[in-house]
Amino acid sequence: MNRLQVELPGLSLKNPIMPASGCFGFGREYSRLYDLNILGAIMIKATTPKPRLGNPLPRVAETEAGMLNSIGLQNPGLDKVMEEELPWLEKHCSVPIIANVAGFSEEDYVEVAGKISTAPNVRAIELNISCPNVKTGGIAFGTQPEVAHNLIRKVKKVSRVPVYVKLSPNVTNIVDIAKAVEAGGADGLTMINTLIGMKLDLKTAKPILANKTGGLSGPAIKPVAIRMIYEVSQQVSIPIIGMGGICCAEDVIEFLYAGASAVAIGSANFADPYICPSIIDRLPGLLDELGFNHITECIGRSWKTQ
C-alpha cells in the first residue's frame, strides 16, 4: 500500500504534493535539480491563446513572510505549449500534468481548454479565474458567482479532462463562488490564488512593482487559505487542491485537516528549490508521529466527526 496515494477526478496521485502554477515554469528548470517523477503532479504555468510577454519589471517584491508578484501571465502561448512544452514533459516524466488555463474572454478560456485537454499527459485543467495581475479577464471571472458559473459550463463542454477551478481569495464570500463553480460543473477546486497587495518604495514613494499591485503569496497568507478551505470544503462535495504559504510537511497536514485532498507548493520553491522532494520524503515519518496509517485520514479532520 502506498500511504501517500490520493485519487482525484482525472488524477491518480502517488503523493498529494505538486508545484503550484507559475512557480515551476513548464518543469524544465527544476528537472535539472531533481527527477520530476517523484512529484504527485505538476501544475504548469498559465497558458493563454497567444504568447504573452507579461507585465513590465520589477515584477516581484518581497514582503514580510510573503512576496508580491505581477508576472502577468507571461507564457509562450498555446501553440508552443502544445508543440514544445507538453511533449518535452511527456518525454521526461510520467507524472500527471495539470494545465493552468487563462484568458481575457470566455472564448480564450474555451479555446485553450479545448485544445490543451487533448494533450496526452494533461490529466486535468486548472481554470485560472483568479489572476490579479491582468486588467481584463482573470480575476474578473472569479469574483462574480454567475460569471464564473457560465464560464465553467462552457469550458466543461469542450474539455476532455476534468476541470478544476482556481478561486480568488479577494472576495467577500468565497462559499458563494465555490457553490456557483460546483453548480457550473467543476470537478474540483484549487485554492487559493494570491491576495491583492502593494508595496511602496521608501525612497521614491512609488509602488515597487511596475504594475503597482501584485499578488501576495507565501506563509503570510496561510491563515486565510486555511480558513477558506475549511469553509468551502464543508459546503461543496468536489475535492479541493489547497495552496497558499505551504513551506513544510506540517503545513501540508494542516491543509489536509482543513479539507484539501492534495496540495500545491508555490513560493516556497524559491526559498528552497528542493522543497517538494523534501516534503515528500518527510511525510511518511510525520504520518507515523501523528498516528495515521494513510494520508487520506487527514482530509477534513478539522471538521469531520470521527
Next chain:
Amino acid sequence: MNRLQVELPGLSLKNPIMPASGCFGFGREYSRLYDLNILGAIMIKATTPKPRLGNPLPRVAETEAGMLNSIGLQNPGLDKVMEEELPWLEKHCSVPIIANVAGFSEEDYVEVAGKISTAPNVRAIELNISCPNVKTGGIAFGTQPEVAHNLIRKVKKVSRVPVYVKLSPNVTNIVDIAKAVEAGGADGLTMINTLIGMKLDLKTAKPILANKTGGLSGPAIKPVAIRMIYEVSQQVSIPIIGMGGICCAEDVIEFLYAGASAVAIGSANFADPYICPSIIDRLPGLLDELGFNHITECIGRSWKTQ
C-alpha cells in the same frame, strides 16, 4: 513648527501615531510603561451597550509574521466606560480619544455613539463595522455598501463628534464600501481591520482558537492594507487613518505615501510595548533622511503628481 502635526476632522494630532483599538485596552496598562501624553491620540477598545465577556479561550494564535485574535469585543460596557475608563483617561492624559463603537444592531451602534460622543475627551468615534469575531453585527455591517450607508446616516445624526468608519478588508470591492460610507456622511475612514483566518493544531487537527476563525493582523497583512489605502484614498475625499502590520517608522511613511493621513499601531505593541514612543522619536530623523520638511508632505505621495 511641529513637523509631525496633522489636522483631521475633530482631531488635532501632535503626531500621526496612535495605538489601534483593542491592542491598548483603555490606556491604563501602558500608562505604567510611558507617559500617554506623547501619543497623537488613543483608540480605545471597542465599547458595546452592555458589558461583554467575549469569546472562549484560546483567543489568540501566532502565525507567520502575524497573529489571529478572536477576543470577541470583550469590554466592560458603555456605562462603565463612561463612568470609569474615560474619566480615568481624562485625568491622566490630554490626548484626543477615539472611541471604538461596536454593536449587534443599528440600535446598539446608535446608543453607544450617541452617549460616548458626549464624553469631553472623546474627539471622534470609530465605527467598528468590521469585527470578524462576533456572529451577528460587526462585519455584517461592513461588507454590504447599502447596510453600511444606512447605519452611518443614523449614527451621524446622534454623534456629537466626527465619525470615522473602520473598514473590513474581507470584501471583493473595498472602494464600493468606502464610497457608500462617505456618502453616508462619514468624516473619515480607518482601515484596515483584520483579515479572517484560521490555524489548526497539528496534534488535535482542530482549530487552535475556540472561536475557530479569528482576525489576522500584523506585518503579514501590510501589503493588503497598503493596496486598499492606495485604492480608496484616490476615490474618496475624506481622510484615512491607516493600520495593518505597522512595526516601524518606515512602515508609517509607507502608509502615508499610500494615502493615509495618520496611522494606528496594533499588534506591534505586543512585540514591543514601547513601539509607539520609539516610532514617534524616530520620525523626525527619518523625515530628514527622506528630505521632507513636514510629515504631511508624505500623504498620498504614491499617487499624487508632484
Next chain:
Amino acid sequence: MIQKEMCTITNHQQIASNIFEMTLQGDIVLLMDEPGQFVHLKVSEGIDPLLRRPISISSVNKESRQFTIIYRVQGRGTALLSKKRTGDVVDVLGPLGNGFPLDETGPNETALLVGGGIGIPPLYELSCRLVSKGIKVVHVLGFASKDAVFYEEKFMKLGTTYIATADGSYGRKGLVTDVIETEGISFDTLYACGPIPMLKALEDKFPDKKVFISMEERMCCGIGACYACVCHTKFDKEGSSYKKVCSDGPVFRAGEVIL
C-alpha cells in the same frame, strides 16, 4: 514597576531532556520581588516569531543582578531561545503578574509545593523564600519520565522532596495527587503550578485548605491590555466579571477562577 531591558546571558545549559536553564543579567532583576512572577521574552529580533514568550522566573539573585529561567523547548520560539549563547542578549519585559503570597503561611507552619513539568520552575524561588522565612517546605514534583527530571537535588536541599513520573521510570509512578495521598502529607498551605488537570485535582482534593495555583494561558501583551488571557471567575461564571491571567494572576487563590 515593569521594565524592558536587553539582558545578557551569563549561563545557558541543558539540564534535562529538552529542558534548558538560562541565567540573565540586568537591572530588571532589582524589580523582581514576588516568586511566581514571569518575564515576557522576545526570542529573536524581527518578526519571526512575532510575539513574546511568557516564562516564569525560577530564581533571583539581586546582588549579582541575575535571574534564572527554566524552559522546555516546545515550538519555534523556545527552540530559537535554546540556540542563544552565553554573551548574547535577550529582550526581557518584566517582571509581570502577581506571584505567590508569602504571608499566607506562618513561621513553623508547613507549605506543600506541588509542581508538574515546566510548572516547577517558579516553585524554586518560592521555596527558597519560604525557607528563609522559617517555613517548613515539602515538595511533590511530577515529571513525564526520568529524562525530564530536573532540580531534584536543589529542591532536596530546601526540604523533603518527592518525585513522581507518569511512566514510573523514576521516583514514584503516578500523579502528584497519588503521592500526597499515599505519603499522607499534611500541610497548612498549598502552592501549585502545572497543568490544569493537576490544578483541578488539587483544588477538588483540598477544598478547605489555603491553596494557591499558578495558571498558564496564551498571551499577547502580557500586561493586561489585550484581553487575550481572560478567565471566568467562579463567582460569575457567565457574566462579565473576569480575571486576566497576565496581570491579575498568574497566581490565584483556589476557587477564584474557573479551571
Next chain:
Amino acid sequence: MIQKEMCTITNHQQIASNIFEMTLQGDIVLLMDEPGQFVHLKVSEGIDPLLRRPISISSVNKESRQFTIIYRVQGRGTALLSKKRTGDVVDVLGPLGNGFPLDETGPNETALLVGGGIGIPPLYELSCRLVSKGIKVVHVLGFASKDAVFYEEKFMKLGTTYIATADGSYGRKGLVTDVIETEGISFDTLYACGPIPMLKALEDKFPDKKVFISMEERMCCGIGACYACVCHTKFDKEGSSYKKVCSDGPVFRAGEVIL
C-alpha cells in the same frame, strides 16, 4: 550543474564602508567555471526574509574548495548576512547563470573591464582568468566615494587600474566613461558590470566593439522558472521573445537585451 549546499564561512570581513568580503567553503566550488556567474543565498533559516539573495562570485579557488563574494549591506537580507561569523554555515544555491565569455578576446589583445560599485566583484575573477590566458587587462572602477573603494590593489596587480569616484574624493572625479575618454584607453573587448545607466552609456559609446555586460534584476527562483527577471530583446521590443537574466544572463552581449 546546479547544486544546493550548506557552505561554511572561512573568512568574513568588512573591506570598505558597508562592503563585506565573505569566503565560503564547499564542494559547490568545483562547479564554478565561468567568471560572472552568481550564487543564490538564503541568509537565514525560516521565513524572514523569505527569498534568496543573488550575489556574484568574485573569486574561486578549486584547490581549497573556497569561493569569495563581496557584497554591500543594502537592506535586511544583506544586513543579516553581514552578522554571520566564521564557522557559521550559509545555504548556497549555485552556480547560476552564464558568465563572461573568455574566448572572445585573443591572446595579446586588450580587455577593458569596467565596473561600478557592487558590479565590480565578478570582474575580479574575470580579470584573473583573462590574465592567465595571456590577455592584457585594463580596469576602470567607479565608486560613490573614497570610503566605498575596495580591491584597488588586487586589481592593480593584474593590470592598469583607474579609480573614479562620483564625488571626486578619491582617484578621478566623475564617471567611468569620462575616464575611458580622457585616458584614451584602447581595447579589443569590453566587459562591464554595474548600474544600468553605466551599461547604457558604454553600449552607446562603443557600438562597434565587442561589449559584454552583466545585468541585475529582482529574482525569485534564480533558475529560469518563474519569469520574474525577464527582459526584452532588442530584436523584438514588444513581442513575446525575451531573455531571463537569471538563466540566459546575467551576462549578455551588448545589444542583445534592452537596457
